[in-house]
Amino acid sequence: MQIKKETMKENILLAAESEFLEKGFQKASIRNIVSKSNTTIGNFYNYFENKEAVFKELIMDVYVSFKYLLENHDTIERVNYLWEISDVHIWRKELLVYIKNMMPNLNNRFLLLVDCSDGTPYAHVKTDLISLLSSHFMEHVNEFSPDYPFDEMASILSHQFFMSMIQILKTTKEDNRRSELMIEQFLFFAIGTMGLLKGEAND
Amino acid sequence: MQIKKETMKENILLAAESEFLEKGFQKASIRNIVSKSNTTIGNFYNYFENKEAVFKELIMDVYVSFKYLLENHDTIERVNYLWEISDVHIWRKELLVYIKNMMPNLNNRFLLLVDCSDGTPYAHVKTDLISLLSSHFMEHVNEFSPDYPFDEMASILSHQFFMSMIQILKTTKEDNRRSELMIEQFLFFAIGTMGLLKGEAND
Amino acid sequence: MQIKKETMKENILLAAESEFLEKGFQKASIRNIVSKSNTTIGNFYNYFENKEAVFKELIMDVYVSFKYLLENHDTIERVNYLWEISDVHIWRKELLVYIKNMMPNLNNRFLLLVDCSDGTPYAHVKTDLISLLSSHFMEHVNEFSPDYPFDEMASILSHQFFMSMIQILKTTKEDNRRSELMIEQFLFFAIGTMGLLKGEAND
Amino acid sequence: MQIKKETMKENILLAAESEFLEKGFQKASIRNIVSKSNTTIGNFYNYFENKEAVFKELIMDVYVSFKYLLENHDTIERVNYLWEISDVHIWRKELLVYIKNMMPNLNNRFLLLVDCSDGTPYAHVKTDLISLLSSHFMEHVNEFSPDYPFDEMASILSHQFFMSMIQILKTTKEDNRRSELMIEQFLFFAIGTMGLLKGEAND
DNA sequence: GATGAATGAGCTTTCATTCAT
DNA sequence: CATGAATGAAAGCTCATTCAT
Numbered sequence: 034m035q036i037k038k039e040t041m042k043e044n045i046l047l048a049a050e051s052e053f054l055e056k057g058f059q060k061a062s063i064r065n066i067v068s069k070s071n072t073t074i075g076n077f078y079n080y081f082e083n084k085e086a087v088f089k090e091l092i093m094d095v096y097v098s099f100k101y102l103l104e105n106h107d108t109i110e111r112v113n114y115l116w117e118i119s120d121v122h123i124w125r126k127e128l129l130v131y132i133k134n135m136m137p138n139l140n141n142r143f144l145l146l147v148d149c150s151d152g153t154p155y156a157h158v159k160t161d162l163i164s165l166l167s168s169h170f171m172e173h174v175n176e177f178s179p180d181y182p183f184d185e186m187a188s189i190l191s192h193q194f195f196m197s198m199i200q201i202l203k204t205t206k207e208d209n210r211r212s213e214l215m216i217e218q219f220l221f222f223a224i225g226t227m228g229l230l231k232g233e234a235n236d
Numbered sequence: 237m238q239i240k241k242e243t244m245k246e247n248i249l250l251a252a253e254s255e256f257l258e259k260g261f262q263k264a265s266i267r268n269i270v271s272k273s274n275t276t277i278g279n280f281y282n283y284f285e286n287k288e289a290v291f292k293e294l295i296m297d298v299y300v301s302f303k304y305l306l307e308n309h310d311t312i313e314r315v316n317y318l319w320e321i322s323d324v325h326i327w328r329k330e331l332l333v334y335i336k337n338m339m340p341n342l343n344n345r346f347l348l349l350v351d352c353s354d355g356t357p358y359a360h361v362k363t364d365l366i367s368l369l370s371s372h373f374m375e376h377v378n379e380f381s382p383d384y385p386f387d388e389m390a391s392i393l394s395h396q397f398f399m400s401m402i403q404i405l406k407t408t409k410e411d412n413r414r415s416e417l418m419i420e421q422f423l424f425f426a427i428g429t430m431g432l433l434k435g436e437a438n439d
Numbered sequence: 440m441q442i443k444k445e446t447m448k449e450n451i452l453l454a455a456e457s458e459f460l461e462k463g464f465q466k467a468s469i470r471n472i473v474s475k476s477n478t479t480i481g482n483f484y485n486y487f488e489n490k491e492a493v494f495k496e497l498i499m500d501v502y503v504s505f506k507y508l509l510e511n512h513d514t515i516e517r518v519n520y521l522w523e524i525s526d527v528h529i530w531r532k533e534l535l536v537y538i539k540n541m542m543p544n545l546n547n548r549f550l551l552l553v554d555c556s557d558g559t560p561y562a563h564v565k566t567d568l569i570s571l572l573s574s575h576f577m578e579h580v581n582e583f584s585p586d587y588p589f590d591e592m593a594s595i596l597s598h599q600f601f602m603s604m605i606q607i608l609k610t611t612k613e614d615n616r617r618s619e620l621m622i623e624q625f626l627f628f629a630i631g632t633m634g635l636l637k638g639e640a641n642d
Numbered sequence: 643m644q645i646k647k648e649t650m651k652e653n654i655l656l657a658a659e660s661e662f663l664e665k666g667f668q669k670a671s672i673r674n675i676v677s678k679s680n681t682t683i684g685n686f687y688n689y690f691e692n693k694e695a696v697f698k699e700l701i702m703d704v705y706v707s708f709k710y711l712l713e714n715h716d717t718i719e720r721v722n723y724l725w726e727i728s729d730v731h732i733w734r735k736e737l738l739v740y741i742k743n744m745m746p747n748l749n750n751r752f753l754l755l756v757d758c759s760d761g762t763p764y765a766h767v768k769t770d771l772i773s774l775l776s777s778h779f780m781e782h783v784n785e786f787s788p789d790y791p792f793d794e795m796a797s798i799l800s801h802q803f804f805m806s807m808i809q810i811l812k813t814t815k816e817d818n819r820r821s822e823l824m825i826e827q828f829l830f831f832a833i834g835t836m837g838l839l840k841g842e843a844n845d
Numbered sequence: 846g847a848t849g850a851a852t853g854a855g856c857t858t859t860c861a862t863t864c865a866t
Numbered sequence: 867c868a869t870g871a872a873t874g875a876a877a878g879c880t881c882a883t884t885c886a887t
Contacts, residue, residue, distance in 0.1 A: 038871070060262065063857060076872050078858070121431070183420050185408065190424065192403055197396045205388065217386050217432060221393065225428025228324070229420065244846085266882060278885080279847050287882070447867090465669065469861060481864080482868050490861070527837075589826050591814065596830065599806045606801055611794065623792050623838065627799065631834025634730070635826060647850070672878060685851050687879065 042080050044070040049087045053145050058088055059152035088153055092146040096155060098138050099146070103161055121220060128216045136208055139215075144202050147195075159195075167191035170226075178230035186229070194222050245283050247273040252290045256348050261291055262355035291356055295349040299358060301341055302349070306364055324423060331419045339411055342401070351402050362398070370394035373429075381433035389432070397425050448486050450476040455493045459551050464494055465558035494559055498552040502561060504544055505552070509567055527626060534622045542614055545604070554605050565601070573597035576632075584636035592635070600628050651689050653679040658696045662754050667697055668761035697762055701755040705764060707747050708755070712770055730829060737825045745817055753811050756804075768804075776800035779835075787839035795838070803831050 048069035052061040063084060067077045081087045147159040171187045201214045251272035255264045266287060270280050284290040350362040374390040404417045454475035458467045469490055473483045487493040553565040577593040607620045645653075657678035661670040672693055676686045690696045756768040780796045810823045 041871075062855090064855090072871090073873055074858085075860080075874065078860095079871065084857070183417060185417060186420055186424075189400060189403055189407075189417065189421065193396050193400045196399055197392055200392055200395050201388075204391070210388075214386060214388055214392065217389050218392065221389075221428040221432050224431030225424040228427030228431065229424050265880095276848050277883085278849060281883070281885095282846065468859095479869050480862085481870060484862070484864095485867065589823060591810075591819075591823055592826050592830075594813070595806055595809055595823065595827065598809050599802050602805055603798055603802045606798055610797075620792060620794060620798065623795055624798065627795075627834040627838050630837030631830040634833030634837065635830050645850085650850075671876085673876085681850090682852055683879080684853065684881080687881095688850065693878070 038080075041070070041072060041076070045072065045077060045080055046087065046091060050091055050141060050145065053088060053091070053149045054141060057149045057151055058084070085153055088145070088150070088155075092142050092150070092155060095138050095140070095142045095146055096158065099143075099158060099162065103165060121224075124220055124223070125216055128219050129212060132212045132215050132219075136212060139198070139202055139211070141202070144199065148199055148203075163188075163192050163195050166195060174226075174230065181230055190222070190226065194218070244273075244275060244279070248275065248280060248283055248290065249294060253294055253344060253348065256291060256294070256352045257344060260352045260354055261287070288356055291348070291353070291358075295345055295353070295358060298341060298343070298345045298349055299361065302346075302361060302365060306368055324427075327423055327426070328419050331422050332415060335415045335418050335422075339415065342405055342414070344405075347402065347405055350398075351406075366391070366395050366398050369398060377429075377433065384433055393425070393429065397421070400425075447476075447478060447482070451478065451483060451486055451493065452497060456497055456547060456551065459494060459497070459555045460547060463555045463557055464490070491559055494551070494556070494561075498548055498556070498561060501544060501546070501548045501552055502564065505549075505564060505568060509571055527630075530626055530629070531622050534625050535618060538618045538621050538625075542618065545608055545617070547608075550605065550608055553601075554609075569594070569598050569601050572601060580632075580636065587636055596628070596632065600624070650679070650681060650685070654681065654686060654689055655696065655700060659700055659750060659754065662697060662700070662758045663750060666758045666760055667693075694762060697754070697759070697764075701751050701759070701764060704747050704749070704751045704755055705767065708752075708767060708771065712774060730833075733829055733832070734825055737828050738821060741821045741824050741828075745821060748807070748811055748820070750811075753808065757808055757812075772797075772801050772804050775804060783835075783839065790839055799831070799835065803827070 045066065049061070049066045052066050052069065055061075061084070063074060063077055066087070067074050081090070146155055147162065150156045150158065167188045170191050174181055174187055197218050198215060201211055201218065205211050205214060248269065252264070252269045255269045255272065258264075264287070266277060266280060269290075270277050273280075280290075284293070349358055350365065353359045353361065370391045373394050374387075377384055377390055400421045401418060404414055404421065408414050408417060451472065455467070455472045458472050458475065461467075467490070469480060469483060472493075473480050476483075483493075487496070552561055553568065556562045556564065573594045576597050577590075580587055580593060603624045604621060607617055607624065611617050611620060654675065657675045658670070661675050661678065664670075670693070672683060672686055675696070676683050690699070755764055756771065759765045759767065776797045779800050783790055783796055806827050807824060810820055810827065814820050814823060
């Protein structure tokens with residue numbers, strides 16, 4: 034039975050998305066994708082040039098957004114004043130705006146890009162984003178507490194922060210809840226860092 | 237040339253360990269393992285039934301330890317008093333003891349078990365350990381701050397904590413530095429959590 | 440958009456001709472042919488049963504001519520008197536007439552038939568024509584120099600002569616130049632043969 | 643059943659040689675080659691990295707020889723004095739020496755290289771050799787008969803000569819007969835050329 | 846014990862052809 | 867007439883595993 038072209042393409046993209054999310058690009062199998070999308074191997078290649086092309090189509094929009102972020106981070110307005118806030122409730126309110134802004138990009142396609150792209154030309158994006166986070170983070174640390182002796186922590190915490198965002202996306206599917214959890218995560222991160230740098234805990 | 241059986245077996249295990257660490261279980265190739273261990277495919281199968289068997293042998297000891305931990309965590313002595321400490325320097329000192337105790341188990345074999353076991357029957361261990369951490373963590377949260385509205389944070393933070401330990405193991409090879417970083421991570425985690433639960437930040 | 444049936448058919452034939460000439464029958468791709476003829480795969484099959492059918496239609500006329508030639512060569516008037524001529528300039532003049540006569544048949548369709556038909560039922564035509572040439576040639580040799588000991592040369596030289604005609608068709612597109620070159624080739628062939636049979640050279 | 647490694651490799655090479663000769667590189671199928679050599683696809687890849695590697699192994703020796711010829715043709719001793727000879731019988735005797743020298747390289751592997759190499763990195767060799775012939779030929783023509791008005795004939799005749807050598811190799815398998823035919827072909831070529839340039843025929 | 850030849854199922858990709866619309 | 871979605875067989879290639887030696 035023939036179905037409208039765009040429907041089938043969408044079917045394949047959805048099936049591919051789920052297959053890629055489940056197994057990653059390399060282990061994903063075209064045979065699985067086509068059987069999930071109720072079509073045949075040959076027909077798959079009527080819609081996409083090859084396995085990589087489906088992946089590319091899935092992540093292209095979000096890739097472009099983040100490429101822009103990576104290339105222009107110097108000129109993007111910083112929100113440094115957030116660091117001056119000391120009331121967690123105000124943080125929560127302020128952060129909500131930022132997170133809501135980011136939300137449209139923090140979808141499954143973003144997950145594909147940063148967590149399932151091994152074997153594609155986009156495998157570097159995750160590392161790049163973590164490096165970017167890390168260098169921003171390092172600036173704050175140096176400014177605030179230049180004597181802190183654990184350089185590696187900037188990289189570890191950035192990695193950790195990034196992965197926590199991924200985990201929230203993986204385990205929570207509802208946007209509002211995602212935002213709330215991301216804010217908590219943000220707070221956790223800010224508080225923990227400040228505490229480490231000030232050298233005090235739960236006093 | 238024949239070498240003593242245990243030596244050859246050890247060679248294969250070491251080569252397999254390095255291959256598994258580098259590529260994970262699924263993408264590890266027997267051909268690579270045998271060529272790293274200066275033997276042949278056929279001989280590999282004299283020592284091990286299949287790819288999974290060599291993985292099993294590599295992680296068995298550490299798996300047994302952690303299985304015990306998982307199954308008996310109720311009866312294991314808790315170190316709750318740590319939560320009462322408020323001076324970061326004292327935390328650092330106290331934690332050092334615990335970490336040093338754990339160190340022997342936090343080796344490459346542990347990394348294999350929790351980070352390279354996709355495709356094996358041990359893939360669940362990572363999840364199980366995170367769940368265990370998570371449920372312990374939940375208890376503390378409930379006790380300390382029963383109204384905190386983000387249940388999922390327990391799981392997210394546990395995951396995050398666990399992954400940070402793995403990352404330290406992966407990026408730092410020297411035991412003392414590993415301990416120091418793990419302690420920092422511990423502190424970061426404790427401070428962040430406390431802050432979140434108390435509803436205050438950098439005051 | 441629908442165009443008149445014969446126009447579309449002609450488009451497809453022209454596109455197929457160019458594709459077959461370029462790649463030969465086997466490596467020619469229907470997808471290329473339809474895209475060159477601004478139509479679709481499905482429509483191609485409205486006009487032709489399959490890839491072979493379009494080839495057949497392209498070469499049918501010229502095939503019929505040459506089939507006739509092959510089957511009736513005994514009754515076709517020979518031009519034996521040419522062999523009596525000894526002045527190259529006269530040869531050139533006489534040959535020109537014959538070549539001009541043949542020219543209309545020595546077109547791209549002929550090239551298809553004899554040089555791009557691998558994989559079709561017409562692949563034998565080239566061989567057949569060469570055999571025909573060869574047997575004519577043999578007659579002359581036997582008549583002129585019955586003791587010449589290299590029987591195979593008849594077949595080799597016929598092949599060679601035939602292929603040179605094909606090469607001229609492939610590399611030269613202008614009819615007058617084609618004729619001139621074919622005449623030179625004819626002369627070369629006649630002179631060389633005579634020399635071989637007489638057992639003398641450049642004296 | 644396992645056979646000695648070199649035997650199987652030889653089987654595969656022979657099967658591949660026959661398959662390549664029959665169908666050319668591109669149309670040759672690994673599945674055919676392995677079934678001709680009574681083995682399996684997987685085993686084929688124990689002996690050769692890929693389809694091209696078998697081809698390369700088949701033609702490497704002869705390729706190296708002809709590469710040397712192509713790169714050093716300027717310094718290779720010419721046999722121009724041959725052109726001074728006018729007795730065909732003496733030509734035959736002189737040429738025999740040269741042909742016998744070449745014979746070891748004029749085998750099926752040479753045929754593969756120049757006539758079945760489409761789709762490999764060696765596809766250019768045939769063209770290169772013909773170009774080399776053609777430029778040598780052109781020199782003689784210019785020297786002997788600078789007013790001859792058919793420039794293209796040098797290229798056509800070179801092509802023709804080359805193809806006739808290939809045809810002899812394809813149709814005749816015995817070395818002595820091959821040599822004899824090649825000599826005849828040489829003579830035919832020399833006589834025809836001279837005749838064309840002198841502007842006379844069978845007088 | 847040791848060797849590596851052999852196997853076969855699996856992979857991604859191509860393409861002539863069929864057929865529902 | 868025209869469209870192009872759908873099919874399936876075949877291609878080159880990979881790799882864990884088996885087994886004769």
